[in-house]
Amino acid sequence: MExxxxxxxxxxxxIFASCVAVIAIFAIATMIYxxxxxxxxxxxxxxxxxxxxxxxxxxxxxYLQTQxxxxxxxxxxxxxVAIVVATVFASSLNKENDGLDYVFVKxxxxxxxxxxxxxxxxxxxxxxxxxxIVAELxxxxxxxLFGRIVIDAHAFWxxxxxxxxxxxxxxxxxxxxxxxxxxxxxxxAFSWGFFILLASAGYFTFLGPLFLGLVHVLNFVNPIAYFxxxxxxxxxxxxxxxxxxxxxxxxxxxxxxxxVGTTIAANVWKRVEA
Amino acid sequence: MNAISIANLTKxxxxxxxxxxxxxxxxxxxxxxxxxxNGAGKSTTMRxxxxxxxxxxxxxxxxxxxxxxxTFESVAYVPDSNALYCWMTIAQHIEVTRRSYRNFDRLxxxxxxxxxxxxxxxxxxxxxxGQQTAVALALAFSINPRVLxxxxxxSGLDPIFQRVVLDLIIDASSNGATVLFSSHQIGxxxxxxxxxxxxxxxxxxxxxxxxxxxSDEKIVEAIFPSDAFSTAHFDADARIRxxxxxxxxxxxxxxxxxxxxxxxxxxxxPRAVQIVDLGLEDIFLGAVGADAITQGVS
Amino acid sequence: xxxxxxxxxxxxIPIYLQLIExxxxxxxxxxxxxxxxxxxxxxxxxxxxxxxxxxARAYRELERDRVIETSPxxxxxxxxxxxxxxxxxxxxxxxxxxxxDAVRECRSLGCDAPAIRTLLEGALERWFPGENS
Numbered sequence: 001m002e003x004x005x006x007x008x009x010x011x012x013x014x015i016f017a018s019c020v021a022v023i024a025i026f027a028i029a030t031m032i033y034x035x036x037x038x039x040x041x042x043x044x045x046x047x048x049x050x051x052x053x054x055x056x057x058x059x060x061x062x063y064l065q066t067q068x069x070x071x072x073x074x075x076x077x078x079x080x081v082a083i084v085v086a087t088v089f090a091s092s093l094n095k096e097n098d099g100l101d102y103v104f105v106k107x108x109x110x111x112x113x114x115x116x117x118x119x120x121x122x123x124x125x126x127x128x129x130x131x132x133i134v135a136e137l138x139x140x141x142x143x144x145l146f147g148r149i150v151i152d153a154h155a156f157w158x159x160x161x162x163x164x165x166x167x168x169x170x171x172x173x174x175x176x177x178x179x180x181x182x183x184x185x186x187x188x189a190f191s192w193g194f195f196i197l198l199a200s201a202g203y204f205t206f207l208g209p210l211f212l213g214l215v216h217v218l219n220f221v222n223p224i225a226y227f228x229x230x231x232x233x234x235x236x237x238x239x240x241x242x243x244x245x246x247x248x249x250x251x252x253x254x255x256x257x258x259x260v261g262t263t264i265a266a267n268v269w270k271r272v273e274a
Numbered sequence: 275m276n277a278i279s280i281a282n283l284t285k286x287x288x289x290x291x292x293x294x295x296x297x298x299x300x301x302x303x304x305x306x307x308x309x310x311x312n313g314a315g316k317s318t319t320m321r322x323x324x325x326x327x328x329x330x331x332x333x334x335x336x337x338x339x340x341x342x343x344x345t346f347e348s349v350a351y352v353p354d355s356n357a358l359y360c361w362m363t364i365a366q367h368i369e370v371t372r373r374s375y376r377n378f379d380r381l382x383x384x385x386x387x388x389x390x391x392x393x394x395x396x397x398x399x400x401x402x403x404g405q406q407t408a409v410a411l412a413l414a415f416s417i418n419p420r421v422l423x424x425x426x427x428x429s430g431l432d433p434i435f436q437r438v439v440l441d442l443i444i445d446a447s448s449n450g451a452t453v454l455f456s457s458h459q460i461g462x463x464x465x466x467x468x469x470x471x472x473x474x475x476x477x478x479x480x481x482x483x484x485x486x487x488x489s490d491e492k493i494v495e496a497i498f499p500s501d502a503f504s505t506a507h508f509d510a511d512a513r514i515r516x517x518x519x520x521x522x523x524x525x526x527x528x529x530x531x532x533x534x535x536x537x538x539x540x541x542x543x544p545r546a547v548q549i550v551d552l553g554l555e556d557i558f559l560g561a562v563g564a565d566a567i568t569q570g571v572s
Numbered sequence: 573x574x575x576x577x578x579x580x581x582x583x584x585i586p587i588y589l590q591l592i593e594x595x596x597x598x599x600x601x602x603x604x605x606x607x608x609x610x611x612x613x614x615x616x617x618x619x620x621x622x623x624x625x626x627x628a629r630a631y632r633e634l635e636r637d638r639v640i641e642t643s644p645x646x647x648x649x650x651x652x653x654x655x656x657x658x659x660x661x662x663x664x665x666x667x668x669x670x671x672x673d674a675v676r677e678c679r680s681l682g683c684d685a686p687a688i689r690t691l692l693e694g695a696l697e698r699w700f701p702g703e704n705s
Contacts, residue, residue: 003366003369003370003373004359004362004370007362007366098357099323099358099359100326100356100357101326101351101353101355102353102357102358104324104325104326104351105324105346105350105351106343106346106374106375107343107344107347107374107375107376108343108374109343110343182476223368227505236318271328272325273327273328274321274326274327303625304625305623385672412653434682437621441618441621444617444621444622445614445618445623446625447617447623447624447625448613448614448617448618448624449614461581461582464581464582465581465621465622465623466621466622466623468623468625468626469624483631484586484587484623484626485586485587485588485589485626487584488584488586489586489589492584524672545682546680546681546682547680547682548677548680548681549676549680550584551583551584551585552584553582553583554582555582556584569684
């Protein structure tokens, strides 16, 4: 753990935790309100079908009352939170580039300092991932829906993928921003736009096969490409992937890229001139 | 043994030579003042020494060994501009130092914090430039370093705290620590240092013990009956740094052997000759040259 | 308490020479008694705000000149053995350097040796009336 980064991570985590808590409270309120609004029989639900709002209630309520809640969905959402957190922490080495006169005269090898930063960030990402899962479970318990949770076949792989995508994005951003002398936050913000565009570029068929081929290749380093089309399509991961990779393969690749990216970052950062 | 040794250090940025073949050594326990006009390469030399920037060529050693991470266990550096975290409190910086250095000395630190009248609860960003320097100094001295590299350690400090800095350097030196510090205030170097290195345009132009320089470096001043006297043969004289003529007055900035030079001048039949003792400021200005004065050396 | 010396770091005269002169003067005048302890190198360096190696050098030279003696662990003292000769030596050294400075000054004004000798005799007559032969 690096103390300076620990202070940063602690501060950001408390902000993120507050956000997750607010979302959780909102979700609990919605779930409870929905169940109160439909205390009647199924027939009474049909009566109110004319109203748009009640229609929504109807759908949500019937969903909650009839459908199971797959654990994969909960882990997937926690993965999204982890991704947001990871991209915020991902410029931690870049943040030091203004004060290297202070960092580089410590009696610690620079790559070890870099790895300590990454380890501290990792703890923060994991903490927020875990906190989100706990918040989900607690929310469902309060709304008396805990029993609906089912452990679907791919749940843990989806969780591992979500977390892996977060670390992959982190690793890529660390490697790109470590030697950058400007504000790394700009690159972080840009990466969101770039990766979202890249993930959807596969649909722009009018751009021709050459461009699509390029997009396909570039998407292998696009975290969003690995994580998209999981929730929507549920079942067949391989068929729905822009990458054509199965779930397990994707998990393997994202974690590998995460490690490679972070290692590259540590090795280029140690050569930055203060 | 030499605590710091710099041999043939060169740092090139593109086509400009920031440091040009600089060599000097500082004996253990010695205090070396680094002087020079702005842009002379003082900071660059220090930062190359510490490995903060990569040298183009040259050999560097601290404590007789090449600089590695462990070297910094007993080396303290205070940069010329604030490198601390504005968003962190002084207490949090102390915690960083405590976690990073085995030699961290809590009692010494408390003493230093009190000496500089700092409030540990304050954020560094809320401090004045002088106070930020004070924090950096307190942290640097709190590890009881064997080697101190201080880049303008008293910039922004008021005269009272400037004196505190000198006392800290003197105290460290009397405990055997080696100090390399740069300053624009020649008077500070004159007091705290026993050695001086003067740089100009990336080169060392004066390097020596201050007391020895004061014994050697003199001005031989002669007044002649008319302004028709020849000084051509002094231009190539190795003992003479610079020849200055104004009307009937001749001033020779002498590196050594002032008395012999004075005797040589006497053969030119002047009205009077005198040898003028030089303070470090005169030696500095004499070496850096009159052109540097007009460029604004403070 | 040992006397507090004062040096002018800005002067062109090396600080260690100023210190040597000051100690010798103090011994010659008796402000420093034989056997009296001098401040430690560190204390004097901090007191005068000058480099401790410079102070140490002055002490070394004073020891070589047999004005003071240093015993490890105890500190530096004005020599007590045969103290009259120590004082005499100190007086001679300080006086000689003062006279040398004066001669140097006269010479720089263009006086030659016979002229300076005449001036010196005049000065002696002024300060020691009737004693000068």
